Amino acid sequence: MTTKDQERESLVDEFENREAGVADLMELYERIENVYVQASASVPDSEIVYTSDSTNIDGRVDAHMG
Numbered sequence: 001m002t003t004k005d006q007e008r009e010s011l012v013d014e015f016e017n018r019e020a021g022v023a024d025l026m027e028l029y030e031r032i033e034n035v036y037v038q039a040s041a042s043v044p045d046s047e048i049v050y051t052s053d054s055t056n057i058d059g060r061v062d063a064h065m066g
Helices: 003-018 022-042
Strands: none
Touching (some): 003 022
């Protein structure tokens, strides 16, 4: 076992003792990290889009669309 593996194992043991589910989340992240990075890199840049949180556009001051 390498030093990195030993270090990771000690961290996982500590997390399991302190926080329920933290080790599971770390393992999930390790499994999906490569896929997430590749997917993020493949998303094309796009123009900024502005939206309004107003559903009432009857001309009231608080219905600004921009």
